[in-house]
Amino acid sequence: MKKFILPVALALSVLATPAFAADKVRIATEGAYAPWNFLDDDGKLAGFEIDLGNALCAEAKLDCEFKANEWDSIIPNLIAGNYDIIMAGMSVTAERKQKIAFSDEYFPVTKSMMAAESGKTFDLDNLKGAKIGVQGATVQADWLNANLADGNTIKSFEKPDQSVADLMAGNIDLLLAGDGYLDEIVASSKGKLEFVGPGYDIGGGVAIGMRQADKELAGKFNAAIATLKANGTVDSLIKKYFKKGPYYTSITLDGLKAEIEALTARVKKLESK
Template sequence: MKTLILAALAATTLGGAAIAQEVRLGTEGAYAPWNFMGDDGEVDGFEIELGNELCERAGLSCTWVVNEWDTIIPNLVAGNYDAIIAGMSITDERMQTIDFSDNYYPPDPSKFAQAAGADINYDDLSGIRIGVQGATIQAAYAEQNFGENNTILSYETADQSVADLSAGNVDVVLADGGYLAPIVDGSGGALEFAGPDVMIGGGVGIGLRKDDDEIEAKFNEAIASMKADGSLNELITEWFDPPNTFPEE
């Protein structure tokens, strides 16, 4: 009897009822509309909906882990979760440490936000306090291009940089346009975009450990299917105003 039971269990595992692979998704939970903590204390946002859909299409059983931004890559490498879905731009520097899936959000212009009517010469920034979120592509860009003649103030979260902009403690914030747009629009005219758009990075993708080729392939297939059927653009349009969608195939 025991032999028959074991054989039945083996057949079930090898058949269509196989247990889905468990994957832990790391996110920041502090970067609306990409990812944030909802009123119920659970993570919410564009990437949460996206990640759940990608996992369903890829046949993965996924759970979410919230991690502070500045240690999000080290904790991936350490094995505390299996993938990063946290508005992370694909860059050559990051790819020295981790791999990325195909992008699930096109390259997004970074923008400068300032107090409405502020007299700032963006052709020759000098003596300006520039707020950025630490360990971001904007932080690296600001240090490289403006660090010599300006003060770069790095914050743990992007929301903190915007709060200091509103309080007058920084003159300018440089961040993703998709993050800043609803903040500027909702400021009642207190904040405005100014200066040139800055294109940095190759779009936003899922961060993965170098040796996780199987998970990467599954996510890439799921992303491709969402691009092909238009559901990815629909999700982007739902969460971003204005939406930055992929060209129609």
């Protein structure tokens, strides 16, 4: 009998020493929203927000770790305390502000874009009878439901990659998503996808989501964000992951270089035509 009791007792002792106080700042991210956050080939979280989060924690002298959490439960799980902050390409909205607090933004407001299969034309001003895809619980989803739900079918997806897969398969006509997410997907689709229309101004900038009670933590992160914005770290990370900006410091060397690169590429393209 002793032989049986011992392993059980050992197993129970695992439970007897639970971690209650947060010694580490746990950062939740989606891990499926490239280039903001994704799983790299090694199976580890990578992307703009992972690099930025680590830089912010180094600046604020905090010990941080990232963990992946599904998008649709990312706010409830923050409130429940499964982790301490959210960095997941989350735009600041008035609705979200009722439940959680936001830090200062670390990514400027960008446009949301409609993507479709190349060659299809849409009358975006009087859109009727179109199937429009969007990721659920996003600012884009709210906007679609408020503005284009009448006469069109809105299909909401749990994960962003599913929405792109359905667009590629022709199950939906249009996909509305953030510029930063769609840019590289459209660029690397080998001409299969293209942007339709000029885009929409939806939602605010992107910021860290926090529990409303964590005022001290918010202060630390806001200070770190201000420092990294001023010294160009945020801009250089935006450059690394989004290539074309937008940037915080109006003129940066990296930003100029990127502009020149883009312009030279465009000139070459026009010349070859």
